[in-house]
Amino acid sequence: MIRNYWKYALYSPILRIIYLVISGGLTFGFGIASISGVLDLIKIDFNLSEMSEQAIVGVLVLGCFVGASIAGPVSARWGRRPTILLAAGCGALGYALIPAGYGLGGLLVGRSFAGLCIGLLSMVVPMYAAETTPARHRGAVVSLFQLAITLGILAAYGAPLAFAGALPWPILLGLGILPVCLCALITLLLPESPRWLAAKGDREGERAAVQALGLAGEWQASPPSFDRVSTGNPANAGHGMIRRGSVNAVLFLCSALFVLQNLSGIDGILYYAPRIFQELGFPAGTAALAATFGLGLVNVLATIAAIALVDRLGRRPLLILGSAAMAAGLAAVILAAGFDLPWLGLAGLAIFIAAFALSLGPLPYVLMSELFPSEVRESGIAMASATSWLFNALIAFTFLSMVAAFGLSGTIGLFLAICLLSVIFCLAFVPETRGARLEDIETAVLAGRPLRQLGGQIGGPDTSPAR
Missing domain, CATH: 1.20.1250.20 (MFS general substrate transporter like domains)
Structure with a gap:
């Protein structure tokens, strides 16, 4: 029975989409809140001024702004799946730089890449989930993204409390790489959005994605109108x-x-x-x-x-x-x-x-x-x-x-x-x-x-x- 459960958990399309939504939300929530519990330690280590503290916090948010701004055109041109993988790559690079020992510069650059990752995921993961989830489950699955964000924030607040004194602050911040890698692995197990493929005129890819996602019945009953499918391109x-x-x-x-x-x-x-x-x-x-x-x-x-x-x-x-x-x-x-x-x-x-x-x-x-x-x-x-x-x-x-x-x-x-x-x-x-x-x-x-x-x-x- 346990073996059958794991087989279902790995191969059920709806569960894989749920895992993607949760890992994307965790990446988002942990990334934006993880700085709060270690900011005092960073201030002591680098002897920071008030303006420098704000810069360390804000540089991630500016990265999020850039990521959210380019998410539409990038996902329209290259697809939802490659965009999520691009975001995961940026996040992995950013979270690897933070504990790598490059000092304040490495922290700022790392948080910039982490912000770019979060900005991209904040747009593309809910979009992908909405386009690939059966209609009867769509609202609940997309809503999980917001819940996962709050769980990520809770984890970010809990990590310094649980590991106070045991782990240095660069490692605590670098823990953000865990949901990023999980997000990338799950994305590799999912096909491209069939609606994006339909908008691009890739009928063969569309049929394969629909079949892989278990949407064949719903797709036949209500196929998308190709001239109405949005691709994010103005x-x-x-x-x-x-x-x-x-x-x-x-x-x-x-x-x-x-x-x-x-x-x-x-x-x-x-x-x-x-x-x-x-x-x-x-x-x-x-x-x-x-x-x-x-x-x-x-x-x-x-x-x-x-x-x-x-x-x-x-x-x-x-x-x-x-x-x-x-x-x-x-x-x-x-x-x-x-x-x-x-x-x-x-x-x-x-x-x-x-x-x-x-x-x-x-x-x-x-x-x-x-x-x-x-x-x-x-x-x-x-x-x-x-x-x-x-x-x-x-x-x-x-x-x-x-x-x-x-x-x-x-x-x-x-x-x-x-x-x-x-x-x-x-x-x-x-x-x-x-x-x-x-x-x-x-x-x-x-x-x-x-x-x-x-x-x-x-x-x-x-x-x-x-x-």
Whole structure:
């Protein structure tokens, strides 16, 4: 029986796709958060200034921005599978350079390559999974990517806590090579996306990929329309498409949600959590790392809840209520900093993280995948995602400087104001797409309906004023 299980685990197409999604998400999560637990050690080793600390954090995020920006054209030209392997190669090189003993320069170059890997994977792995998973499993499989990211963050927070004093910081950072290699190995066991092959006119390759992925029945029942399959190349989609109907408004909405997501403070908290806990009064070292690990655990549990609730409660209510709860959590952090109440600060950050995982964390990705018409979906997602990484880098490069200039309470106050702005923005512009067919949403977008009316309303038409 055990032998049959392993045979199924290795050869089942859906399980191999799930393994790819999980390994890609783990690479993403561990890569962006692993610096938080070792930044103090790096500062001591290299006698770093505040600006240099921010540069070490931010250089990875800039790499992510570059990777996300080129993921669409690269995967359109060469395919999803080679792009994932390219990303894994960049990641393996980056994580090998960090512990190789090349000093600060090796650390910066290594983190740049790791960021390039993460940026590519953040775009291409969910895209590949969506194109190769049977329709009945697609939502659950793609949602696993976000869950795996939170598990990677939790692992990044747990590694310094578990191996404090036992492993040097270059080895702790270099552990990121493990999910990268796993991602590459699994990719080698999978075929190219049949939808990409169909768009390229490779009928023989398409048939072989469909057969290998177990999609033959679904493919026969609903084959892709070759002139509608997106390849991420703006030339294929047509520059005119972006100006049709409400497509520009959708691009504005998705980009704005990502700006709000990153300016809400989540990136500063993920990258600098131990430093924040020290500012709140937790002792440096194990206590701050343990509190940080607690935030990572809350993030995982809240993400599981988000996966369960997003299709029950809807996108719009979760965004509005989640943004309000994020503001409330940050208000508690400000009180904790002002009155020396570290445990209140921990509770406030836990509320913030949980609310983020239910709202501004996953839902911008959900909405952009639903609202962009099929012909510009990849190019639209690429532009929105690049916007996300750009503002992510802004926070990475400025958070410590903001705390030095305005204090922790002042910096958190700025993030609180962004969360309140998010509540107002979502009330004004975000549509409810729960239960709406993608084809109906696309028709509404191309017809130029106002943003609030793009998804319609469950149980009746949207009668809200046009915006």
